[in-house]
Amino acid sequence: MEKFQILESAMVPLTIENVDTDQIIPARFLKATDRKGFGENLFRDWRFTNDNQPKKDFILHDTQYSGAILVAGNNFGCGSSREHAAWALADYGFRVVVSSFFADIFKGNALNNGILPIQVSPQELQEVFTAIESNPSIQAKVDLETQQFRIDESGIIISFEINAYKKMCMLNGYDDIDYLLSQKEAITAFEQNRS
Amino acid sequence: MKKTLFDKVWDSHVVSSVENGPDILYIDKHLIHEVTSPQAFSVLEEKEIPLFRPNQIVATADHNVPTENQHLPIQDALSRKQVTQLSKNCDKYGVTLYGLGHPYQGIVHVIGPELGVTQPGMTMVCGDSHTSTHGAFGTIAFGIGTSQVAQVFASQCVLVAKPKSMRVTVSGNLHPSVQPKDIILYVISKLGTDSGTGHFVEFAGTAFEQMSMEGRMTVCNMSIEMGARGGMIAPDQTTFDYVSGREFAPKDEALKQKIAYWKTLPTDEGAAFDSEHHFDAADIRPMITYGTNPGMGIKIGETIPTSDDASFIKSLNYMGLKAGSNLLNMPISHVFIGSCTNSRIEDFRAAANYVTGKQKSPDVSALIVPGSQQVAKQIVAEGLDKVFESAGFMLRQPGCSACLAMNDDKIPAGAYCVSTSNRNFEGRQGQGARTLLASPVTAAAAAVAGKIVDVSQQ
Numbered sequence: 034m035e036k037f038q039i040l041e042s043a044m045v046p047l048t049i050e051n052v053d054t055d056q057i058i059p060a061r062f063l064k065a066t067d068r069k070g071f072g073e074n075l076f077r078d079w080r081f082t083n084d085n086q087p088k089k090d091f092i093l094h095d096t097q098y099s100g101a102i103l104v105a106g107n108n109f110g111c112g113s114s115r116e117h118a119a120w121a122l123a124d125y126g127f128r129v130v131v132s133s134f135f136a137d138i139f140k141g142n143a144l145n146n147g148i149l150p151i152q153v154s155p156q157e158l159q160e161v162f163t164a165i166e167s168n169p170s171i172q173a174k175v176d177l178e179t180q181q182f183r184i185d186e187s188g189i190i191i192s193f194e195i196n197a198y199k200k201m202c203m204l205n206g207y208d209d210i211d212y213l214l215s216q217k218e219a220i221t222a223f224e225q226n227r228s
Numbered sequence: 229m230k231k232t233l234f235d236k237v238w239d240s241h242v243v244s245s246v247e248n249g250p251d252i253l254y255i256d257k258h259l260i261h262e263v264t265s266p267q268a269f270s271v272l273e274e275k276e277i278p279l280f281r282p283n284q285i286v287a288t289a290d291h292n293v294p295t296e297n298q299h300l301p302i303q304d305a306l307s308r309k310q311v312t313q314l315s316k317n318c319d320k321y322g323v324t325l326y327g328l329g330h331p332y333q334g335i336v337h338v339i340g341p342e343l344g345v346t347q348p349g350m351t352m353v354c355g356d357s358h359t360s361t362h363g364a365f366g367t368i369a370f371g372i373g374t375s376q377v378a379q380v381f382a383s384q385c386v387l388v389a390k391p392k393s394m395r396v397t398v399s400g401n402l403h404p405s406v407q408p409k410d411i412i413l414y415v416i417s418k419l420g421t422d423s424g425t426g427h428f429v430e431f432a433g434t435a436f437e438q439m440s441m442e443g444r445m446t447v448c449n450m451s452i453e454m455g456a457r458g459g460m461i462a463p464d465q466t467t468f469d470y471v472s473g474r475e476f477a478p479k480d481e482a483l484k485q486k487i488a489y490w491k492t493l494p495t496d497e498g499a500a501f502d503s504e505h506h507f508d509a510a511d512i513r514p515m516i517t518y519g520t521n522p523g524m525g526i527k528i529g530e531t532i533p534t535s536d537d538a539s540f541i542k543s544l545n546y547m548g549l550k551a552g553s554n555l556l557n558m559p560i561s562h563v564f565i566g567s568c569t570n571s572r573i574e575d576f577r578a579a580a581n582y583v584t585g586k587q588k589s590p591d592v593s594a595l596i597v598p599g600s601q602q603v604a605k606q607i608v609a610e611g612l613d614k615v616f617e618s619a620g621f622m623l624r625q626p627g628c629s630a631c632l633a634m635n636d637d638k639i640p641a642g643a644y645c646v647s648t649s650n651r652n653f654e655g656r657q658g659q660g661a662r663t664l665l666a667s668p669v670t671a672a673a674a675a676v677a678g679k680i681v682d683v684s685q686q
Contacts, residue, residue, distance in 0.1 A: 050539040051421060051521050055653040060634035064292065064306035066266035066313050078655045083641060106539065108422040111455060111521070112653060113632075114357040115264065116373035137425055137457055138357060141388075142373035196389065198249025209375070210271065213383035216243070216252060217280075220385055223243040223254055 035147045036206035040128055040175045043100035046165045047092055052105055053112035054139060058121045060113075071117050072124030097169040102129040104161050109150075110139025119146040129175050131182065133158040144199050145209065149175065151182050151193045160189055177204055230499040233462050234393050234428045237368045237493065241351045243385060250389040256350040258285045258380050259336045260323070262292055262314040263634070264355030268377035269317040279321040281384045286345055287318050287325040290335045294636050295597055295624035298328050307635065332475075334600025334626045337361040337568040341445065342602055344474025348463035348490040353380060357452045358568045358650065364444035365471070366463035366493050368428070371452065391457050392502040394427040395495075398435035400509035405684035407578065407667035408443030409570060409648065411435055412450040413515035417525035419505060424456025427502065430495060431461050435509045441470040442574035449569045450650050453522040462494035513684050516555055517652045517665040519543040524652070528670065528682040529556050546654050547662050548642070555680045560664070562645035563594040563675040564657070566624075567631035570648035570668050571599030573606045579672040580612040582683070588620035589678030595637065596621050597629040621675065633658045646674040 062074040079091050087094050103122065109132040110118060119142040122130065128148060133155045143150045164171055164187035174183045177200060182191040243252040272279060292307040302308035311328065318325035326332040332339055337358055340346040346362045352369040353359060355377045362369035376386050396415055429451050436444060444461045451459030468487050471477045478486045513527040520543040526532065534551040544551060565579050576596065588594050596616050598604040604626055607613050616623050630637040631649040633656060639645045641660025648671050652663035673681045
């Protein structure tokens with residue numbers, strides 16, 4: 034996994050609430066057997082018409098917004114467990130998603146793919162949306178070590194929570210699987226004790 | 229200390245806890261399917277590590293499979309490749325696969341219970357959010373992402389922080405027209421789609437105690453739709469009777485010992501939950517959804533609520549419906565009875581019971597898709613196939629079918645489909661398709677009438 038320490042970037046605002054993983058990547062694009070290329074179909078049915086023409090009013094087509102930070106409405110990533118949603122966001126270029134609430138499975142999938150989910154209060158989310166509205170190219174700074182999300186131009190400073198273990202993994206680019214492999218002895222002993 | 233059902237099962241599966249971090253949770257059974265496993269097998273290849281416990285994995289092909297002509301090669305090249313890849317991976321790593329053509333093939337959350345793979349007190353995972361279904365047995369069962377599928381392959385464990393606990397109690401007398409699906413749609417409509425996030429939910433009270441295992445599976449299946457990691461129902465005699473005699477269930481003395489253990493699992497009197505909700509069963513009536521998340525549900529006959537929230541308005545625009553209007557008598561063109569929520573024998577018995585002696589409306593395309601080969605066989609054994617076919621319903625072969633628009637079964641853009649599946653998200657059943665979630669009886673009634681009807685008024 035790629036390390037995550039500090040990110041400075043403009044933001045893309047997606048004000049819709051309850052964005053489910055079927056919207057992030059529809060099921061018909063889950064037929065690959067590798068992890069590549071899902072970004073092409075990120076938000077496919079909001080981005081393109083049924084005959085593949087761009088839907089111009091969708092936020093990803095709005096050239097005034099760019100960057101590696103997606104700011105989304107409440108309850109982002111609900112629904113299906115498909116990790117393809119996290120792969121699609123990462124492949125498109127997002128490294129951070131800011132929302133007032135994340136669905137559990139999506140949150141775990143994001144963290145396992147080097148995407149930082151930053152949970153803020155509903156009021157703070159509104160302030161971030163307002164800041165982007167006032168200046169679409171306004172810069173945000175995410176510092177994982179200090180657990181801070183800042184938009185200096187708007188005076189926004191938000192401290193966010195992250196599990197200490199997950200923070201360590203992201204800062205160093207460690208995967209859970211390596212940690213679990215290091216615990217094989219304990220796992221085998223656990224199996225023997227219960228039988 | 230007094231413990232909940234959830235505490236008892238969780239605590240007995242913790243190998244150890246990471247300092248300031250998650251628990252290492254041991255997984256008894258791991259179910260896999262063709263969509264979320266290939267990239268996990270690739271991790272084993274990349275890291276050159278073995279599959280740790282192949283005997284604790286059961287595989288099937290369900291999401292991508294056609295529901296017609298399953299004896300022929302899959303037409304769609306990408307689907308065929310994914311299903312073939314699953315066979316290759318299972319073969320290479322020694323995993324039991326119930327693939328297309330096998331008498332045990334079916335939707336992963338239907339076959340686990342019917343084969344006796346799912347048992348009370350276990351921990352189970354699958355790369356599918358509806359793994360929550362298995363909680364009906366008093367099992368901790370939850371959906372995971374593909375990275376975690378790889379972790380379980382490598383270590384038979386997942387790293388996960390212990391969720392909070394919630395209890396939803398529904399007690400009182402149910403109206404005879406009310407199905408298990410109506411109960412869970414009612415609960416989600418009251419609590420919302422993010423109410424369970426970070427929680428495991430125990431469903432308690434007479435409504436669930438008196439329910440069949442099939443009904444309990446429908447309820448727990450949709451606990452993810454309130455955001456919960458999983459749902460659970462205390463194992464009781466109904467559970468033991470269901471499990472006993474199944475292919476992979478313990479037998480004889482081993483079964484007796486297991487049942488004695490399973491009887492210790494229910495929540496202790498006075499154990500504390502992080503949150504509690506109570507509902508009166510008598511208030512529930514047949515439900516239907518009008519929006520694009522499963523929490524947007526009403527009793528059939530109630531009017532669609534009004535809201536100036538932008539997401540709510542977007543949702544109603546997609547559905548082509550108006551706030552303040554009523555869905556009763558609204559024409560529909562498609563009916564789908566199937567999916568991991570409602571494709572067990574009891575669901576088809578209920579639908580067939582309604583359909584007997586009636587004819588499908590000529591304006592409706594009605595699809596019946598059994599959850600497994602065994603359910604399909606049972607449908608024929610009970611003569612339900614004749615009921616459906618003479619009423620004009622199409623009876624198909626097992627698979628996820630029109631639940632998720634991944635295989636050939638899709639609902640056309642703009643069409644209304646009364647569906648027994650679990651998600652009414654935009655495009656879930658096909659680009660532009662409009663899904664109205666309901667019970668198998670309400671779906672069957674809509675197919676007959678060609679419009680939405682309230683079976684509690686019939």
